[in-house]
Amino acid sequence: MHAVEAELGRSRLVPELARDEGHFDRSREPFGTASIVLQFGSITMRLDDLSRRQADNLARRYRRFIISAETDPSVSIAFRRAGVTHFLEPRRDGTPETYRLESRRREGDLALWSYEFAGRLNTSSGGAELALVAETGELFDRGLENFLRALTASLILEQGGLLLHASAVVRGGRAYLFFGPSGRGKTTVTLLSPGDVVLSDDLSLVVRNGDRFEAAGIPFGMAHHRIPDTNASFPIASLNTLLQGPRVLREPLSGAAAVAEIVASLPFVMQETGQSGRALEVVGRLLDEVPAYRLWFRKDPSFWTVVEEEAR
């Protein structure tokens, strides 16, 4: 009997509290008085207290996602000057480290922080605050997008959806999701689909729209990921975990193994018990409605023939 059959997603995030636990309580200066509103999938995000320059830059970068400022947002984020050079201190001995992002949830408050930012969200009011160590440049961009990605993961889970480490390509009006750890081919799949609408080559939003699940992209591409071609969402045709092989082959993936594979592809929300329990529920519902497969593919577009076969 091999009772523990598989271990997935064993990446480790070492919890390390920032030295200054009080940095969420300090009063901080806003950058300015400008605002922009972004919409993607079922999420509407209002970014407040930006400088004019920040607002203009972000409006250009996220142009496909900008909507009228009058729209009621899912969350309003007040931008603040950090007034410190960092929240987490990078190691000074030169040893390489993975990007650390810490989180803590107390009652309705979710706090997130890393080197360049400290942010928090009150889940009941939809109010959030983001303190950034820089007004522009790489530190601003990285802090901003890492916070907004983590915030998106939390918000969409509250709405019965997921932020999935997956690429998503639309064909015939339906979205095909390709997931798996880095290096499995998520970006390759999008590059092999030049005529199609690409929602993401990295992180895809799975949203609940009425009685079905749909996929959408998120605008936060972290400079090296593709900005989605559209902010629209599309019904999901199938979920495909990628494996590279000499020939194209697809086999159904179901039950606990399917749940585990998808759960292992959920960033940000699996480090906290309440959220991970909720994520398990949502993944279970998703798999009740959308077929999942293991897809072996090679680096040519022939995989589409198999992927587009009528599901179930």
Add this chain to the structure above:
Amino acid sequence: MIDLGVVLTKNPNAAYRVYDGQATVVLPERSEVHVLNPIGTTVWDRIDGRRTLAQILDAVVEEYEVAPDEARRDVLAFVAELREHGMVT
């Protein structure tokens, strides 16, 4: 060596759901996901802070019609794995 009289408790931080007779268990503090096979799920399901390991073993023998010696060996090895991964105490 684990005593059959021991009463085990699930890690309170573990989130799990059973799909088609198999449990997916998430351990947030370790960022680990485990899939248990049906017999492992039977054991996991019965770990409740009240039943002894001997009682759980009896349930496995009855449900799966396996030889008691074989079941004891496998269940003890499985429970040792659960302990090693911080899934039970």
